[in-house]
Amino acid sequence: MVDDPTNSGAEVTLVRWPAQDARRTALRAARRARLLLLDPSTPVPTPDDDLEDWVRIPVAEADLRARVRWLAHRVAGCDATGDDTGPTIDEDGLVRIGPDWVALPPVEHRLARALLDRMGAVVSRDALAHAGWPDGAPGRNALDVHVLRLRRRLAPLRMTIHTVRSRGYLLSVETHDRTADGATT
Amino acid sequence: MVDDPTNSGAEVTLVRWPAQDARRTALRAARRARLLLLDPSTPVPTPDDDLEDWVRIPVAEADLRARVRWLAHRVAGCDATGDDTGPTIDEDGLVRIGPDWVALPPVEHRLARALLDRMGAVVSRDALAHAGWPDGAPGRNALDVHVLRLRRRLAPLRMTIHTVRSRGYLLSVETHDRTADGATT
DNA sequence: GCGCACCGTTCACCGGTGCGAAACAACGGC
C-alpha cells in the first residue's frame, strides 16, 4: 500500500476496494480524491463523484502512477476541493492545523496518526490499539485513557475525537468556515 | 442500473492512441469526451483536459464499458456539480449525508440499512423485523420503539421515516431546496 | 351514534455494559 499518511503532499488516496469500502465512504465525505484498486473479478462500482477513479489490479507501476497523476490533474482543474488546510502530522510528533500546532508524546502520536490517516472514518479500538502499541497492547483501559488525553491535547486545535459506541473512534475537525481559496497544492 | 453503452457512446468516443492522434486533437477542439485506447508499451500521455480518459489495451469488455460509463458520468456532472448525492450508510454504523453524519447502534443500523436499501419505497414491518433481528424478533413493540428511536436519530439529517398504515415504513430525505417527496405528511 | 378492536406512537423503567474520568503509582529525561 502506498501510504502517504501526511495528507499534505498527496491529494489522491489509494483505496483497496471493496475491502476498504468504509474508507472510500469516509474520503468521499471529506471530499478527498481517491483511486480505487479493484480486486480482480470485482465489478466496477458506480462512481460516487468526480473525485474518484479506479484501476484494476494487478497493474503496472507506471500505469498506476499515471492514473494518480490524471486524477490529481482533474481534481486540481475541476474546483478547489483540494481545500482546506487540513491537519497534518509529522515525524516529530507535531500536529499542525493552520497557524496552530501541538506536540504529542510517542503513544499519542501513533494514535493521532492512525486517526488522521483515516480522518472522517471510524477507527476500531483494535486498530487503534495496534497502532499505538505495535508490540502488543498493555491493559484494556490504557487505550481509553490515551484517547482521553489525546482529546484534551487536540481540543485547542478544534479537532474532536468522536466516540462511536462499540465501534471505535472518529476524528473530525470543526470547520467554522470553508475557504474558497484556489487550490494551489 | 442501466448503462446503455449506445447512449453513453454517443458522448464518449473511443480513440486509438497514438495511432489516431489527429482524431484526439480534433475531438479536443470540439470539446467532445474521448477515451484513449493505449497500445501496450505506449507511455500514458499527459491529459489534455477533463473530457479525456484512457485505458490500456487489451482490456476486458466490462472494464472498457465501465470506463466509458465513468467518463460519461463525469462529463454529465461536470457542469451541474453532483453535490448532494443522497445518504449513505457504511459498515461502521454511520449514516452520512453531505457533511453531516450520525452513528447508529447495531439494531438501528440494520433497520436503517433496510430502509436505505429501498429508500422511497415501502418496507413492510415483517421485512424490517427480519432485517433488525435475523434470529427472530423479540416482542411486538420492539420494532415500534426502535423505529421511534431511529426517527429521532435521523431527524437532524432531515431524513424522515413515514408510516404507511398497515403496510410498513418509508424513508425519505427532505431536500432543502426542492421538494422530492410526494408523501402527505 | 356508540363502543370496540386494531394499529401505531410515545413514555417510563430496568438490566447490562461500554466508555469517561479521576486518582495513583512507576518510570525516565533534563
Added chain:
DNA sequence: GCCGTTGTTTCGCACCGGTGAACGGTGCGC
C-alpha cells in the same frame, strides 16, 4: 529532584436493548 509520560485501578454515568403501559387515530360491527 522535578516534571512529563505511561499504565493501572476504580467508580460512575450514559447509552443500548427490551418490556409494559398509556394514549390516540381509524375502521368495523352493532
